[in-house]
Amino acid sequence: MRSVRNGVAFFLIAAFVFTSCSVSERRQMRRERAMREGARVVHEDAVRTLAAKRDAIFSYVASLTIEEKAAQLFMENLVGDDVFTPVEWTDPSRTKALMPGGYIFFSYNIADTPEKIINFTDSIFSYCSAHGCIPPYLALDQEGGDVCRLKAVSGKLPANGVVAETFSVSDAYRLYSLQALQMRLLGFTVNIAPVVETRTESNEAFIGDRSFGDASSVVVYGTASLNALQNNGVAAVIKHFPGNTNIDPHTGLPEIDISEEEFDKTVRYPFFRLVSRGSAGVLMSHARVSLADPRTPACLSRIWIEDTLRGELGFKGLVFSDDIFMAALSENGYPPERAALSAIEAGVDVIMISEKKFAREHTLLVARAMEDEAFARRIEESARRVIDFKIERGILSLEKRDDVWRVVQNSTAPYAGSVFQSVGTSSSRGSVSQSTGALRYGGAVRIGAGQARAEAFRIAKKENDVLVAEVYSGKRARASETDTDRNSKR
16 A cells, blocks of 8 residues: 555655656747747847938938939048038139048148147038038048157157067057057047058168068057057048059159069968957058059059959958059059049049149039940949948937938937047056957046047047157057957947
8 A cells, every 4th residue: 555655655756756747848949939930030130220320321322413422422622621612613703612532631630739739620510410421531641750640739659660669569469559549539539550561671761660660560569559540439441452662653653573472471361360350441552563454553453442452362351542643653654534434443442632622523424424434333332331320330320210210410410429438537557348448447537529529639648648758768668478468349
């Protein structure tokens, strides 16, 4: 009898355990199904949102006139350093300015105080807001050494070669972060830098210490520069692809004679690594290269732009030409008018013009587009890239209104889009956030009005100069291998 009772008890316990396990397993299965379903819904919603945003950009660009689309493909110089003054107009009545996609500032466009510079850059966006113009991005060459457009007001920025020889990678990253912060506070969203050409015997006389050095140094320090700029709100445009020689393109045409092996080592490797880090732009050189398309300057060559840069290297961002008024082009069969057309045909998105007017070249692009559908499509393709770039930089925005995504002009200047760091006193050293890599300061001064931005600029400048002084004095140690590896992967 006892054995029967024991058997019954064992059966009941086993049944309970089995039932409990089954219930537990079913609950777990339901949870997993719910999680999978939730993940699927989130994913599908994200896909739909991305598609809707893409469609909004396409619709916005399609709504522009061919004149407006073509204008987005130019980056030109501008007049003065005080208050923005348009110099070209879309109609004889001078009611609407002909605005390029972007402006590039030279040293003579930089006033002697941060307040004046801020007033100038803000006046550009104020004009666009008041007159219904697509706002431009503002660019400059802040490389380091002799090529520093902000030299008169910004913190010290040694040449790339000096940085690679003197600074640890982490200190270099901090230096370029402080430079980016200064640029954004002044209103700039694009830096035509860093130079990521390897220094060799064939280009040393021209490139010199604008290069970080050998290919390895270019990759490590170029990555630190690129990441520091873009983590702190400034688009980096690496240059010059596929290289230069000792001939200055301002005065002559560089001719590069290079083997496949040497090209892989000194050009393809560093540019591929920097492109893979997500550089916003690549600036093409004017050089002719024996390895491919030896008769055409690289900035006008579809082989170099579409096949090599976009195809082999996988670049997705904006392709910039170098200045089309340089003698390398203008004195070798490519006057600016022809160069502008050839550049767009080859796949360039942004034509750089050092002059203060671009109406002549713009008119030629429009005329070609009116008679050539394929050329019109090329203009539209590049215009979309430029508009997308401006959205990423906070110059334009995507907003959802009445359940529809639309491209709109920001109500504030673009510096306010991603530069919301607080700035304190110079005694409060800013730290680098490991999550974003952006500088963060503790303190009471908030970026906003011009005077506050100017004060924040001075604090960042002081931090910059303290860092440089400490490095030069030997108070800060050079990079360890661990330091190099960590910072090259930011």
